[in-house]
Amino acid sequence: MNKNIRLAGLAFLLVSGLCSFAQADETPQPPIRLDGLYTYLGVQAGINFASLSGDGSAILSSNTGFQAGVQLDVPYTPYFSLMPELRYVERGFGLSGDGNVTLNYVELPVLAKFNLPTGNPFTPFLLFGPNFSLKTGTGGNGILLGAGSYHTFDFGLNFGFGAQFQIAQTSRFFVDFEYYLGLTDVTSGSDLKNSVPEINVGFAWAL
Numbered sequence: 001m002n003k004n005i006r007l008a009g010l011a012f013l014l015v016s017g018l019c020s021f022a023q024a025d026e027t028p029q030p031p032i033r034l035d036g037l038y039t040y041l042g043v044q045a046g047i048n049f050a051s052l053s054g055d056g057s058a059i060l061s062s063n064t065g066f067q068a069g070v071q072l073d074v075p076y077t078p079y080f081s082l083m084p085e086l087r088y089v090e091r092g093f094g095l096s097g098d099g100n101v102t103l104n105y106v107e108l109p110v111l112a113k114f115n116l117p118t119g120n121p122f123t124p125f126l127l128f129g130p131n132f133s134l135k136t137g138t139g140g141n142g143i144l145l146g147a148g149s150y151h152t153f154d155f156g157l158n159f160g161f162g163a164q165f166q167i168a169q170t171s172r173f174f175v176d177f178e179y180y181l182g183l184t185d186v187t188s189g190s191d192l193k194n195s196v197p198e199i200n201v202g203f204a205w206a207l
Contacts, residue, residue, distance in 0.1 A: 037075040044202030050091035053195040065090030101140040107133040121166035149188040156182040170206035
């Protein structure tokens with residue numbers, strides 16, 4: 001049931017973006033006004049393929065999780081903006097035959113966004129920045145669930161790339177591919193760290 005809800009959420013974002021695109025002007029304008037740049041408020045959702053890296057991680061498998069949240073894209077030039085986000089994220093890992101563990105976090109990435117303007121509604125971008133996470137819960141099944149003490153705080157780096165599509169003068173659709181590189185240990189007494197490739201889609205409106 002949870003997976004169906006997640007898929008429905010992703011489908012809603014995609015359909016919303018396509019419907020808005022269909023209703024947009026034939027020649028959408030870039031998000032730049034004569035008196036300055038637009039700040040954008042966005043919503044996003046996606047999936048990740050979390051695992052752990054470090055000694056002993058070779059016997060562990062990945063865990064597919066869901067993530068969703070909001071972001072604020074604050075531009076300083078047409079080529080650079082600062083983008084804080086607030087997201088709910090499911091990470092975790094598994095071990096064949098012995099169950100899996102899901103680690104739920106509320107995370108705050110603060111990303112530098114480097115835009116690569118093309119002169120048309122399609123704009124590629126690069127992302128990089130620190131990510132601060134607070135564990136809000138632990139789930140799963142099997143012997144792994146009680147196999148360790150999982151730290152409350154996690155810190156790492158997010159980096160990736162993506163593209164935004166200007167739908168109208170003040171709205172846009174975006175997709176990005178990110179990687180979360182954990183820099184702190186997930187459990188006590190080990191050097192295992194979060195390693196999380198992720199895909200996000202979303203929609204943003206100018207403020």
